Amino acid sequence: MTSVEEPARPNGRIRDAARTRAEILDVATQEFARAGYDGARVDEIAARTRTTKRMIYYYFGGKEQLFTAVLERSYGVIREAEQGLDVEHLDPVAAIRRLAELTFDHHEAHPDFIRLVSIENIHGAAHIAGSEKLGRIGSPALDVIRRILESGRESGLFTADVDAVDLHAMISSFCFFRVANRHTFGALFGRDLVDPAQREHYRSMLGDMVIAYLTADRTTD
Amino acid sequence: MTSVEEPARPNGRIRDAARTRAEILDVATQEFARAGYDGARVDEIAARTRTTKRMIYYYFGGKEQLFTAVLERSYGVIREAEQGLDVEHLDPVAAIRRLAELTFDHHEAHPDFIRLVSIENIHGAAHIAGSEKLGRIGSPALDVIRRILESGRESGLFTADVDAVDLHAMISSFCFFRVANRHTFGALFGRDLVDPAQREHYRSMLGDMVIAYLTADRTTD
DNA sequence: TAGCTAACGTACTGGTTCGTACATTAGTGA
DNA sequence: TCACTAATGTACGAACCAGTACGTTAGCTA
Numbered sequence: 452m453t454s455v456e457e458p459a460r461p462n463g464r465i466r467d468a469a470r471t472r473a474e475i476l477d478v479a480t481q482e483f484a485r486a487g488y489d490g491a492r493v494d495e496i497a498a499r500t501r502t503t504k505r506m507i508y509y510y511f512g513g514k515e516q517l518f519t520a521v522l523e524r525s526y527g528v529i530r531e532a533e534q535g536l537d538v539e540h541l542d543p544v545a546a547i548r549r550l551a552e553l554t555f556d557h558h559e560a561h562p563d564f565i566r567l568v569s570i571e572n573i574h575g576a577a578h579i580a581g582s583e584k585l586g587r588i589g590s591p592a593l594d595v596i597r598r599i600l601e602s603g604r605e606s607g608l609f610t611a612d613v614d615a616v617d618l619h620a621m622i623s624s625f626c627f628f629r630v631a632n633r634h635t636f637g638a639l640f641g642r643d644l645v646d647p648a649q650r651e652h653y654r655s656m657l658g659d660m661v662i663a664y665l666t667a668d669r670t671t672d
Numbered sequence: 673m674t675s676v677e678e679p680a681r682p683n684g685r686i687r688d689a690a691r692t693r694a695e696i697l698d699v700a701t702q703e704f705a706r707a708g709y710d711g712a713r714v715d716e717i718a719a720r721t722r723t724t725k726r727m728i729y730y731y732f733g734g735k736e737q738l739f740t741a742v743l744e745r746s747y748g749v750i751r752e753a754e755q756g757l758d759v760e761h762l763d764p765v766a767a768i769r770r771l772a773e774l775t776f777d778h779h780e781a782h783p784d785f786i787r788l789v790s791i792e793n794i795h796g797a798a799h800i801a802g803s804e805k806l807g808r809i810g811s812p813a814l815d816v817i818r819r820i821l822e823s824g825r826e827s828g829l830f831t832a833d834v835d836a837v838d839l840h841a842m843i844s845s846f847c848f849f850r851v852a853n854r855h856t857f858g859a860l861f862g863r864d865l866v867d868p869a870q871r872e873h874y875r876s877m878l879g880d881m882v883i884a885y886l887t888a889d890r891t892t893d
Numbered sequence: 894t895a896g897c898t899a900a901c902g903t904a905c906t907g908g909t910t911c912g913t914a915c916a917t918t919a920g921t922g923a
Numbered sequence: 924t925c926a927c928t929a930a931t932g933t934a935c936g937a938a939c940c941a942g943t944a945c946g947t948t949a950g951c952t953a
Contacts, residue, residue: 471900503902569790579855611880624845628841639806644841664880688930
């Protein structure tokens with residue numbers, strides 16, 4: 452999330468469309484993630500901004516479109532992160548583990564994004580469906596997984612009959628659950644899934660799980 | 673969810689505290705699951721009931737307490753289901769697979785419950801924290817996992833150093849994600865994770881994953 | 894420097910929504 | 924059968940909240 456800081460200017464109205472727009476998006480991201488779509492208050496977002504509610508409607512049109520814009524930017528951030536991943540030089544096992552770890556790290560580093568995705572699912576992904584930008588956002592991670600799977604199978608290391616999308620779901624599910632459900636899980640089972648002291652434990656657990664699944668001895672099946 | 677049906681009585685006011693209470697809970701479960709806590713409307717719940725809004729406040733006190741009651745009953749349903757599972761007679765590998773399948777089936781059969789848990793996580797599990805009933809609900813599944821893990825490790829079949837709570841998290845994460853995130857996942861990747869035609873595929877994928885993790889050859893680590 | 898427009902602010906409205914005051918009745922026990 | 928209470932219904936209020944009508948100004952350009 453690109454946060455907006457300004458070198459305390461003299462008072463009086465300053466005009467900067469880009470800054471105002473970005474600041475609204477920043478605050479809206481926090482507010483929607485904090486309270487959900489219906490729980491979020493347009494007035495509250497405006498109050499925590501250096502501008503007014505009028506500007507939210509001026510730039511985004513309404514609460515619904517603002518939420519869509521928040522989603523679009525948040526998804527854009529992961530896509531960028533995914534585009535930066537470079538694991539082609541590693542052997543398939545190491546490459547998959549590295550990819551899983553990157554997913555793990557990204558989920559942990561962006562709890563607000565995880566919450567937004569949960570919220571969007573409560574609403575049946577209606578905003579994604581209504582957004583052209585999100586429709587064609589794709590996923591660089593999928594292409595990477597596809598290539599790793601291929602080379603892993605060629606070399607005989609990977610025995611699992613699984614495609615990139617399903618493997619992505621498997622990796623994401625663990626990372627997502629750990630962050631998204633930490634509150635109920637903690638309250639019910641007394642274990643904090645995002646306890647920093649257990650971070651390495653869960654991180655390697657994920658890698659072990661995925662590698663074990665991909666390389667399991669299937670001759671006896 | 674125990675749904676309430678009545679043999680169409682002659683009109684006129686009927687007094688049945690238990691029925692009225694149960695009917696409110698049924699409708700509230702649907703409405704909260706449909707729209708989230710803040711999106712749900714008390715008037716809407718009342719309208720879809722054979723009683724009035726007044727009764728919701730009479731029996732539950734308010735929207736917040738109604739949601740807590742809905743959660744309490746929903747969690748009670750799984751606990752009951754878990755108590756019915758009988759896998760002690762199976763060998764550890766088969767027992768774990770069976771347990772994973774039961775979790776898989778339960779998640780798929782209760783999408784409303786999954787949504788409620790997502791919603792409760794958005795609110796930081798505040799209602800669970802404020803409920804005595806939910807605080808001491810425990811989890812029969814955990815005891816079962818504990819025993820299976822022990823016997824699996826004794827016989828040398830299981831090599832993974834994992835405890836019951838973490839294994840439960842691993843199994844739940846896959847089952848939960850598949851149902852909770854099906855909308856965004858479907859919209860972004862064009863794959864329906866709850867497509868009935870793919871049900872067996874994902875069900876066995878989960879079992880394979882967990883078993884592979886537990887029994888992986890760790891001599892080379 | 895005049896004028897134009899994108900950017901911004903204020904003040905308000907209309908509908909919504911949780912919650913309640915007050916009235917009523919079904920069923921039960923004396 | 925009478926009275927009492929748990930259960931129910933009606934009508935309303937007060938706060939909240941998304942959205943807007945209308946007015947203002949900063950900064951650019953001709």
